[in-house]
Amino acid sequence: MPSQEELFDAVDALLEGEPRLPSPAERARLREAAGITQARLAAVLKSTPQTVKNWENGRSEPRPPRLQAYLRLLDGWAERYPAPAASEPVLAPVPVPAPVPVPAPAVVPAAVAEAYTGPEGPDAAGAMVVARRPAGKAAGPAAAGDPRFPHGPLAVLDGDGSAYGIDGIVLDCPATTIAQLAEWALRESGLGAARLNRSGKDGDPLVVLTAAAAVRFGLPERLEGPQARRSLRLPDDHPVVKQVTGAKWKLTQRGFGPWARLYRPAKAGERQCVQLAVLSWDALDARSWPGVVQMAPAEIARVLGTYAARVLTPRGSTAVNGLELMTALRPPTRAVKNESTGAWESGCNPGSLGSGPMDPAPPEAPAEHPVAQGWTGGFLDEEAYQWVREVELLTDEECLLPYAVGLDLNTAFLASAARLVVGLSGPDHFHRPRFNKKIPGSWLVDLSHIELDPRLPSPFTPSGRRPEGPAWYQTHTVAYAQELGAAVEPIEAFLRRETGAYLDPWHDRLKSACADTLADLGVTADLDERRFLSAMEHHKDVDPAMAAVLAAIKATVKGGIGKLRERPQGRHYRDGERWPALERPTWRPDIRAAVISKTRVNMHRKLANTARATGRYPLAVLSDCVVYPSPGASPLDFLPHTTSGKPLPGSFRLGTTPGLAKLEGVQEMAWAVDLMERGLNPARHIKGGDAVTDEGE
Incomplete structure (x- = not known):
């Protein structure tokens, strides 16, 4: 039962009322009447244009302290630009951050x-x-x-x-x-x-x-x-x-x-x-x-x-949600009018994956897949980095630096999904094709002859080791080899004729979700590097509920990409049998490979650009986390900047946008070297200072 004090507080809150904003449509009308763009309004309120857009279409509401500032601005505009008498604005109440106590439940008759x-x-x-x-x-x-x-x-x-x-x-x-x-x-x-x-x-x-x-x-x-x-x-x-x-x-x-x-x-x-x-x-x-x-x-x-x-x-699960979101934004079918009968029928929705399952090419499938049975030509190995630099390649100067600093790329897989062209049709088999970086697919090519700096991981393998002989690669990996100046001569390929940016709406919605949630936690795109690092240090304490939403959004990204290649489950499965996930149009290991390939290539490009600009090389990389030796405990102590003080284009940059970096953790350099000597990956443990064992590595 609520106490008398709780009930009185609830009644007092009812008497006081709440700030009342105009309807979303009226907010947009007032802004347009004042001749102010969404971007300019966002800058004034220290928010993002997408957040302002959400306020004006009813998807979200401002929260204190922006709420009071926004309301004051709208009240001022309303005095200058009153609405026509026939269209009085409908007031919409504003939600408060935390609910006040509620009365006891009503009795059901x-x-x-x-x-x-x-x-x-x-x-x-x-x-x-x-x-x-x-x-x-x-x-x-x-x-x-x-x-x-x-x-x-x-x-x-x-x-x-x-x-x-x-x-x-x-x-x-x-x-x-x-x-x-x-x-x-x-x-x-x-x-x-x-x-x-x-x-x-x-x-x-x-x-x-x-x-x-x-x-x-x-x-x-x-x-x-x-x-x-x-x-x-x-x-x-x-x-x-x-x-x-x-x-x-x-x-x-x-x-x-x-x-x-x-x-x-x-x-x-x-x-x-x-x-x-x-x-x-x-x-x-x-x-x-x-x-x-x-x-x-x-x-x-x-x-x-x-x-x-x-x-x-x-x-x-968040992985299921990630996959369901792809389908919700790109439904497989749409209503199509039959020209002969005039009736509306269900037809294929352009840009979607279709309504039926599609088998991958043999090298794109896991070894237990039916199409891989009897295949002896090797398999695609496009996975995230798990690399540690050889201890022998550490210099005395690096070992004497006091800190190892970890950087984590924000939703790196989401960044790679932007404008990513993937196959929408089944694979066709080609022998001795000419490489074309615009065609998504899998290529059998020898990249083992390419000489790269051993202080950097190879961009062609998840382990970071130099490849040995011909192997299957996704288009982005081969295109990067070509970008590095290597001659690319594919032996064989499985390519797709119909292509499209299937993941674009998925990327856009999740990117906005991340930005809006970070803004709720006080981390906005307009912060400079030092303020960004400070805001990120305490953002989870600002609002635990919104911090949980942010964690769920990030898990949705990773889980959704992982679900594109869901493996069979259960003790009774036998190789060659089909499993339930294969009946989904979204079971597409080739799309997963494209996302991961692009992510790994983007990581290597940043590593190489940073090395050229600063002479610094990473100690270890694990998926989207990289660890650098540093003279200070902040990323600003080693990240490259231009003469004007701005982050160097092409290298690691701090910020909220997917693909930009944040601080993952800081440890002593001796700690990192000890792990490397034991064959462990410092990037796996840089976030926490707990004792590290050799188990599970």
Whole structure:
């Protein structure tokens, strides 16, 4: 029960009210009437043009201290440029950073509770949704973005029947069984999300169950079993599974696990699907969603709601979300008008991967793939760097430097996805082709004759060692060899005739999501290098909820790229058998190889440019992290700059944009040399100062 003091605070907040911004459309009108661009406004408010754009289309709202400054500016413009009388601006309340205490849940009438006792769920006439909000809070822009989904994309359900949604809204859920919960979520809750592409599908409502809610619905608080936790699910004879199927709901092949999808056949073209996530079953991996499970339900809803608004409504692990986002932004089909009949039909959506699976070329597949059985021509090995410089190549001058400083490239894979041309059709086989850097594919070519500085990793292999004889490479790797002045004469190739920048919308949305979330944490693109380093040092403490959103976005990038080459799982798999992931159009190891190849090449180019400018060489590289010897504990002590003091183009630069660098960690140089002598990679351990063992390296 809330205390009297908490209730009085809530009432006082209700009396005081909240800052009220004009509607998003009115904000844009006022700015345009003043003749100010979004970029100029962003500069004044120390934000980004994309953030201002989001404010003006209702995707997000300003937060203090920008909120007060923005409101003051809009009030001034409103006095100078009043709207015509016929179009008074509609005021939209502004969400506050933290919800104030809420009154006790409303009591659900007995008649309504009785309507939820049958196995088929409530009748439409008998169901009721009671929406509550923290004191002083009304429906915000995020919730009112689509009239079909007035309460946003998701809700976090607690054990007392309170469902916490975005913008501080609280719904009363009278369901007492999972089947009733699905009916409520689909028909009465007002949950869901609009499609991200006009040819795509609307987002299904997501209900997240706390441990108390899971127990309330007859689910075990923990899901235990001998297999990996991600594979755990309720047995088919569990009472909840029987109750769900008895109510004519179906489960996907994943069954009732941490992420359970309940569905019925579509009616009149409308999906009937509800997504459930059980927190106490590890639905939110702590590595991707740090600290979220320990948060209060309202704060969990804030985290997931922000992620849903900036990325998409979660549908599984962040890796699953990364893959689902690709499809949501580039649906495989679209409506096409039949010229002969005039009827609208489903047709291929240009620029997509199509609606059916596509087998890779033999060298692009993992060795267990059906097309690789009997193949003896070698395989593509485009992976991220895992390289350590040989200790013998360290100079006395380097060993006497006091520090080893680690740099991490922001979402390096996302940066590589920008304007990346990939194949959209199946591979064609060629012998002795002439190399063309504009054609995506795999090339068999000998790059072992290329002489490079041994203090740098080879750009052609993940280990950084010089290749031995002919090997398969993705187009970007071969193009870089040509850029270095080498003669490239392919022996064989698997190339694709239809190409396109499939990942561009995926890149753009995730890049904006990163920028907006970093801005919420006080890290903006306009900061100079020193202020950027200072802001990054404490950004996770500014708002733990937004820090968790940022971690989830980054995990979505890496996981989505990894899912493009998902391997078979399970003890009973045998080489040559197909596995479920192969039936997805997005099972595309060649696209994954293209992203990683471009990332590794970009890393080597920066390493080489830095070496030419400063004479400094890296100690180790691990994926997107590089460690340098340094005279000081800051990257500014060794990164190259021009005579005007600006970062040297082509080298490592500090900043928020994908592909730019941030400080990963600092250790003593003696620490790094010790690891190198033991055959360990300092880049793996530079972030933390814990004792390092030889295990797991």
